[in-house]
Amino acid sequence: MINNEKFKTSFRRQLASAICLSFCGWALSAAAAPTQQAPLTDTMMxxxxxxxxxxxxxxxxxRKVVMIPMRDGKKLYTVIVYRKGVTDAPILLSRTxxxxxxxxxxxRSQKIEEILPxxxxxxxNDGYIRVYQDVRGLDGSEGDYVMNRPLRGPLNPTKVDHATDAYDTIDWxxxxxxxxxGKVGITGSSYLGFTxxxxxxxxxxxxxxxxxxxxxxxxxxxxxxxxxxxxxxFGFDYDLGQTVKKGGGPVPKGTGDEYTAYLEAGSAADYARAYGLLDLPVVRKVLEHPSYDxxxxxxxVDKLLEKRKLTVPTMLVVGQWDQEDSYGAPAVYHALEKQDTANDMVSLVIGPWRHSQVNYEARAxxxxxxxGDTGLQFRTRYMKPFLDCHxxxxPSPCNTPPVLTYATGANRWDVSQHWPAGTPTPLYLGANFGLSWTKPEAGSDSYVSDxxxxVPMLPRPIHMQGEEWRTWLVxxxxxxxxxxxxxxxxTGILDKPVHIMGAPKVDLRAATTGRDSDFVVKLIDVYPDEYSANPAMAGYQLxxxxxxxxxxxxxGFATPAPLEPGKxxxxxxxxxxxxxxxxxxxRIMVQVQSSLFPLYDRNPQSWVNSIMEAKPEDYVKATETIHRGGEAASAVWLPVVPD
Incomplete structure (x- = not known):
């Protein structure tokens, strides 16, 4: 006789098992599969x-993005990048x-060296933490933007500037x-060099x-x-691109010859009016301050730093053919070097570069x-060891050259203990358009400046953009x-090398028939007329x-005054x-002229209070007389060193 209760229990177990084998297997496989999103092909969204x-x-x-608070409550957009796994790492900051x-x-790569400059x-690649920060008022940062914001004080009544923003950033x-x-270095070129x-x-x-x-x-x-x-x-293009949120970029003068565009516009102020640039505060400020007031x-900045004790080891860098900021680094070096008694706090580097080329490939x-790549050579042999040691x-002991320069012509790096390294030696303008190491007899040469x-800065048509702008100095x-x-x-053909290390000094003795005048002097290396080693450079005037x-x-730069005609x-x-x-x-050549256009605005050669506001009738021809020899000996003083 069958036990009904046992039969029912067994049947229920078998049924549950069958159901589980079917349903639970499906559930387990569904759980293991990726989550399926509902199809959207039929959905308008x-x-x-x-x-x-x-x-x-x-x-x-x-890669982290943070907003770092400043002392006035504004926050600055900051990107922090470092290789995974780094510890005990130095920070290298740039404020841009x-x-x-x-x-x-x-x-937008997944490799660190590909996303950074x-x-x-x-x-x-050696464990540094790299930090880039938007300066106040630009891109992701809060606050107001002021071009080259002055240090707090007479020109800046607020409590913040680039010095305080850097301090607060580093502190954070x-x-x-x-x-x-816990150690920070700072670097960057051009505006980033300023910050x-x-x-x-x-x-x-x-x-x-x-x-x-x-x-x-x-x-x-x-x-x-x-x-x-x-x-x-050329600053007008930069002003428009830098200070306008919408519609910025180059001045909308078209793609024609910039020589013609500036010539037809007239003075700098008339050019600014023609293209609506007077709406830009930075343009108005520059036009209102034509003299060194x-x-x-x-x-x-050199004057600001000269008044303070230098406490941070500093390596100042500039390109020999820097078409934008050739003045600044040597000026700061000379301002600070006088307090560097041990010759180990401030150093100067001059490479064979255009503006900022030090940060790119620099083989030519x-x-x-x-x-070779002189930019890479500098960064690996000198800049990185300098930062590493501090x-x-x-770290390893510091061994930073006090002065590092690249000898163009000889193609080698030179190390010096001070700068300038050469002895001032006059090269005189002479008769028959010669140059002489001895003072010649008195004489003069004249030309008419119209x-x-x-005189153009480059062969026309001129476009002060791109490669033409980057290389115009060579x-x-x-x-x-x-x-x-x-x-x-x-000069005649040189029979031995002439090596110069420093800033050549111009001593031009000249007179004009006008009431004002510009003078341009070019120091030029003239290659041989026949030059089989590099035929493209035969006769080249570099x-x-x-x-x-x-x-x-x-x-005096702060005291403009009319010139006395004939004096x-x-x-x-x-x-x-x-x-x-x-x-x-x-051969060595010296050229003298009275314009370099359109890089520099034209001198009207009559007297006007501000050349920025000169009118068409103010522009007049003038005869320029260059004196040579005797008591009025024009010369370029070359900083000559034995080679």
């Missing part, structure tokens, strides 16, 4: 998503007006980036080293806005080629040699130093700092 994190888990680095986000997302590879970084060793220098004003105690490169130091004396009183017109002097500049934990036909000067308004003086002087400032003046100024060897078989 907004297909934009809020964000996408392009730094994926497989990236070999950490050129977008910290873009500076740290170059290729080229110059950063050597550092992050060393307290909050746990991977760091690097400003960090040295009352610096944070953990700022241990600085490498300002091509820094904007004095915008009137010889950096971006003026050179020795002559206004640099307290406004310009109060912003000069225009037609010139070097012995920033790393338990503002309606200014362009072959034969395109103006022989013009009736350009005087060319030349500019070694080119600089302008505005005549109204002959008695001989001593116009004296410096060419850029160089390390160059004029080789045997070459």
């Amino acid at each position: 907004n297909e934009q998503v809020k964000a996408y994190d392009w730094v994926r888990p497989q990236a070999d680095y950490v 007006p050129y977008n910290a986000d873009k500076s740290t997302s170059r290729n 080229v110059m950063d590879a050597e550092f992050v 970084l060393v307290k909050n980036v746990k991977e760091s060793n 690097s220098l400003m960090a040295l004003v009352d610096p944070h105690p953990t700022l241990k080293a600085a490498v300002p490169q091509s820094p904007m130091v004095d915008g009137w004396m010889g950096d971006d806005w003026f050179h020795n009183g002559a206004f640099r017109t 307290a406004w310009w002097q109060g912003q000069a 500049l225009g037609p010139l080629t070097w012995e 920033l790393k934990t338990n 503002p309606a036909k200014p 362009h072959d000067q034969r395109f103006v040699d022989g013009r009736p308004d350009v005087l060319s003086y030349t 500019g070694i130093g080119i600089e302008i002087f505005r005549g109204r400032y002959v008695n 001989t003046y001593a116009f004296q100024w410096s060419l850029p700092n160089v390390d160059h060897v004029f080789l045997p078989g070459h």
Whole structure:
């Protein structure tokens, strides 16, 4: 007889088991499978998503974005990047007006050396933490933007500036980036060189080293806005691109010859009016201060630092053919060197570079080629060891050259104990357009300077953009040699090298029939007419130093005054700092002219209170007379060293 209760229990167990084998197996397999999203093909919806994190888990680095608070409550957008796993790491900071986000997302790669600028590879591959920050008021940072914001004081009534912002940033970084060793360095080129220098004003105690490169130091004396009183017109394009939120970029003058565009516009102020640039505060400020007044002097960073004790080891860097900021680094070096009694706190580097080329591949500049990548050589052999010895934990001893320069012509790195290294030696303008190491007999040469036909800076058409702008200082000067308004003086063929190390000094004894005048002097290396070693350079006239002087400032940059027609003046100024060897078989040339257009605005050559506001009728021809020999001996004093 069948036991009904046992039968029922067994049946229920078998049924449950069967159901479980079917259902539970399906449930387990469903749980193991990826989550299925419902199809959207039949759904009409907004297909934009809020964000996408392009730094994926497989990236070999950490990239953090933080908003660092400043003492006035504003927060600055900051990107922190380092290789995964780093500890006890130094921090290398750059404060930029050129977008910290873009500076740290170059290729949106998952490899750290690919997302950062080229110059950063050597550092992050050796465990450095790299930090980029938007300066106040730009891109992701809060606050108001002021071009080259002056130090707090007479020109800045607020309590903040680039010095305080750097201090507050460094303070936050060393307290909050746990991977760091608590030591910070700062670097950057151009505007970033300026912010690097400003960090040295009352610096944070953990700022241990600085490498300002091509820094904007004095915008009137010889950096971006003026050179020795002559206004640099290319600044209008920069102003528009830098200070306008919408519609910024180059001035909308089209793609034609910039020589024609500036000539037809007239004065600098008329050009600004024609393109609506007077709406830009920075343009109005520059136009309102054509002379070296307290406004310009109060912003000069070399003067600010000269008044303070240097406590942070500093390596100042500039390119020999820097077309934008050739003045600043040497000026700061000379301001600080006098307090560097042990010759180990401030150093100067001059490389064979254009503006900021130190941070890129630097095997060549225009037609010139070097012995390898000089930018990489500098970064690996000199810059990184300098930062390592001051920033790393338990570093090797410092062995930084007091002065490091690249001898162009000879193609080698030179180390010096001081700068300038050469002895001032006069090379006199002589008769028959010759140059002489001995003072010649008295004489003179003349030319007519016509503002309606200014001497161009480059062969026309001129476009002050891209490669043409980057390399104009090394362009072959034969395109103006022989013009009736350009005087060319030349030595004979050299039978031995002439090596110069320093800033050549111009002593030009000249008179004009006008009430004002500009003078441009070019120091040129003339290659042999036959040059089989490099046929492209045969006869080439290579500019070694080119600089302008505005005549109204002959008695002082803060005290412009009209020139007395016919009176001989001593116009004296410096060419850029160089390390160059004029080789045997070459010749040395000096060119003299009265315009360099459209880089510099035209001098009307009549007297006007502000050349910025000159009217068409103010522009007149003038005869310029260059005296040579005797009591009025014009010369270029070369800093000559034995070679």
